[in-house]
Amino acid sequence: xxxxxxxxxxxxxxxxxxxxxxxxxxxxxxxxxxxxxxxxxxxxxxxxxxxxxxxxxxxxxxxxxxxxxxxxxxxxxxxxxxxxxxxx
Numbered sequence: 001x002x003x004x005x006x007x008x009x010x011x012x013x014x015x016x017x018x019x020x021x022x023x024x025x026x027x028x029x030x031x032x033x034x035x036x037x038x039x040x041x042x043x044x045x046x047x048x049x050x051x052x053x054x055x056x057x058x059x060x061x062x063x064x065x066x067x068x069x070x071x072x073x074x075x076x077x078x079x080x081x082x083x084x085x086x087x088x
Contacts, residue, residue, distance in 0.1 A: 002053055002076045004069055006087040009049030014084050016044050029084050039064050043075055047085045 002008070010016065014029045025041035027034040037046060042063065046056045053076055057069040079085040 002073050002080065002087055004052060004054035004073070006056070006076070007049060007051065008047040008053060008056075008076050008079070008084050008085045008087045010044065010047050011084060011086055016041070027084055029082070031083065034084065035083065039067065040075060043072060044084070045077070046077070047076075049088070053087075 009035070011029070015029060016025070016027050019026045021037075022035060025036040025038070025044075027036060027044060039060065042060055043056060046059065051059075053072055054069060057067065057072040060067040060072065075087060076087065080087060
């Protein structure tokens with residue numbers, strides 16, 4: 001399980017972009033495509049290997065109502081399971 005001190009980064013070969021056809025932010029990776037809501041896209045965009053999960057949660061709490069650190073941990077865990085991000 002990911003902790004607040006973990007530092008996530010998008011894996012090599014994974015690309016984050018906006019898909020005009022789907023009108024959604026997406027993550028493209030070798031095994032597929034993930035459609036992201038606005039909050040999830042904000043999390044993925046911050047997975048650059050420099051910010052901890054706790055830092056990301058704090059930044060998002062200022063930007064979005066109701067974002068909790070446990071929600072960010074859960075999302076990062078799911079992204080790790082899908083092999084979209086790695087954590088240090």
